[in-house]
Amino acid sequence: MTHTSTYALELRDLRKSFGKTEIIRGADLAVQAGERVAIIGPNGAGKSTLFNLISGRFAPTSGEVLLHGQRIDGRQPYEINRLGLSRSFQITNIFPKLSVFENLRCGVLWSMGYRYTFLRFLSRMDAVNERAKQLMEQIGLHKKRDELAVNLTYAEQRALEIGITIAGGADVILLDEPTAGMSNSETARFINLIREVTVGKTLLTVEHDMGVVFGLADKIAVVVYGEVIAFDTPDAVRANPRVQEAYLGSVIAEEQAALH
Numbered sequence: 001m002t003h004t005s006t007y008a009l010e011l012r013d014l015r016k017s018f019g020k021t022e023i024i025r026g027a028d029l030a031v032q033a034g035e036r037v038a039i040i041g042p043n044g045a046g047k048s049t050l051f052n053l054i055s056g057r058f059a060p061t062s063g064e065v066l067l068h069g070q071r072i073d074g075r076q077p078y079e080i081n082r083l084g085l086s087r088s089f090q091i092t093n094i095f096p097k098l099s100v101f102e103n104l105r106c107g108v109l110w111s112m113g114y115r116y117t118f119l120r121f122l123s124r125m126d127a128v129n130e131r132a133k134q135l136m137e138q139i140g141l142h143k144k145r146d147e148l149a150v151n152l153t154y155a156e157q158r159a160l161e162i163g164i165t166i167a168g169g170a171d172v173i174l175l176d177e178p179t180a181g182m183s184n185s186e187t188a189r190f191i192n193l194i195r196e197v198t199v200g201k202t203l204l205t206v207e208h209d210m211g212v213v214f215g216l217a218d219k220i221a222v223v224v225y226g227e228v229i230a231f232d233t234p235d236a237v238r239a240n241p242r243v244q245e246a247y248l249g250s251v252i253a254e255e256q257a258a259l260h
């Protein structure tokens, strides 16, 4: 049996009920460090709820969530963040009236436990500035250093969100539909950006766009009716009869029809 600590993230018989309705119904998942995982499934299957359970927004009704072998279920989102798991929307909420550089500095400081009200002191903080500069280059916004976030294009704002998400150096990153609302060419560029900035990290995305799923994921977790019914490589998931029957067959058929 593999030792638990070899997994970056593990879900064990995770359950969540809202009122009398069980939405997550015994989900199991074991993600190795460095894997990029896309969570897919029909509308209402429980994908966002799973993200909420992992990131601490909801406490599970029962079951366990482990980050590098350590139980994190029931902990507060900020505690989970400090333990090395960062979710895009937790900290995002870009500050529209701050520049790209200032937004990234806030991301770095937030991860260190400061509050953005210390903003006026930031210019003295060389290490913070250096990290923000490095992030700005990583996300390709160094030429927009002093541009206010509100003036960025949509795709640039999403890139800034990713920069803020990775600012604290978390090694497990959760992204909700990172390319939603982008054009095809923006999406292709953005997949590359995500791949680059998550090298060596563990990535989980909730994703509806099959192009993104197959372009980004090393493994796919298929969630149907609150359970992970398959967790495997994209090719194996495509070929899995249970997945085809439950969900993916119709999506692949649509995809193939669109290609011909």
Ligand SMILES: Nc1ncnc2c1ncn2[C@@H]1O[C@H](COP(=O)(O)OP(=O)(O)OP(=O)(O)O)[C@@H](O)[C@H]1O
Residues within 6 Å of the ligand: 018, 023, 041, 042, 043, 044, 045, 046, 047, 048, 049, 050
């Ligand atoms: N806070 C809540 N209270 C009550 N029911 C909820 C709550 N959050 C989610 N649900 C219900 O849980 C079910 C799963 O929702 P969830 O958003 O996790 O699905 P999803 O797979 O992310 O769907 P989609 O692909 O449409 O975003 C839905 O029936 C939803 O109404």
